[in-house]
Amino acid sequence: MHDDEDNPALGHHLILDIWGKVNNTPFFNMDRAAIIFESAAKEAGATVITANWHHFGEGMGYTGVVVLAESHISVHTWPEKGFAAVDVFMCGNADPTLTMKTLLDFFEAISYKSAVLTRGLK
Amino acid sequence: MHDDEDNPALGHHLILDIWGKVNNTPFFNMDRAAIIFESAAKEAGATVITANWHHFGEGMGYTGVVVLAESHISVHTWPEKGFAAVDVFMCGNADPTLTMKTLLDFFEAISYKSAVLTRGLK
Numbered sequence: 001m002h003d004d005e006d007n008p009a010l011g012h013h014l015i016l017d018i019w020g021k022v023n024n025t026p027f028f029n030m031d032r033a034a035i036i037f038e039s040a041a042k043e044a045g046a047t048v049i050t051a052n053w054h055h056f057g058e059g060m061g062y063t064g065v066v067v068l069a070e071s072h073i074s075v076h077t078w079p080e081k082g083f084a085a086v087d088v089f090m091c092g093n094a095d096p097t098l099t100m101k102t103l104l105d106f107f108e109a110i111s112y113k114s115a116v117l118t119r120g121l122k
Numbered sequence: 123m124h125d126d127e128d129n130p131a132l133g134h135h136l137i138l139d140i141w142g143k144v145n146n147t148p149f150f151n152m153d154r155a156a157i158i159f160e161s162a163a164k165e166a167g168a169t170v171i172t173a174n175w176h177h178f179g180e181g182m183g184y185t186g187v188v189v190l191a192e193s194h195i196s197v198h199t200w201p202e203k204g205f206a207a208v209d210v211f212m213c214g215n216a217d218p219t220l221t222m223k224t225l226l227d228f229f230e231a232i233s234y235k236s237a238v239l240t241r242g243l244k
Binding site: 010011013015017019049050052054063065067069071072074076078081083085087089091117119120121122 | 132133135137139141171172174176178185187189193194196198200203205207209211213239241242243244
């Protein structure tokens, strides 16, 4: 990611709203998500410090938060809507957009909205 | 938060970039931040499930992630820049903007940038 050298961003934050099929497996499958998300973080050049995954119960979605040396990744799923809200916030040289293809593939995305915010610009 | 009933947002996501004094105490003081952030979450109507706080060492900043029944809160601090990047993402009736005053006061903000994203709008 390139920024003005006199006023560099401290981090880049990918906001990713993913729509897939209602009640499709990836919106329930937290254990698989944990593997995919932590792997995607590493592929983007980030270092995983720890992670918290919480499932809301049978027939419900889950929340995952991966704490990185370079900030964090989060995901929240709504199986009944076929929706996942993903954030990938990375500082330094790690590039959050490098996780996009892996995450869209995992959720079998039909459509998505994405934006990259620059954080810490004065 | 009010939305079109036919196409309600699934969550509201407050993006908050906070600038204060370089090397001011709150950018180091993770233990105090943990209390303030979890208290702010409850004040906004959210339920804390768990939290992860990680300090990067003496003279360095910290990362905190609070997992909520209504999504999550995260914070990353850069004491050497006098900067904190905060996210408050809440679904349902919890209103992330209700945390703003508490968090700005905690960091003794000199300036800030904020935005509220609607997540899960088709």
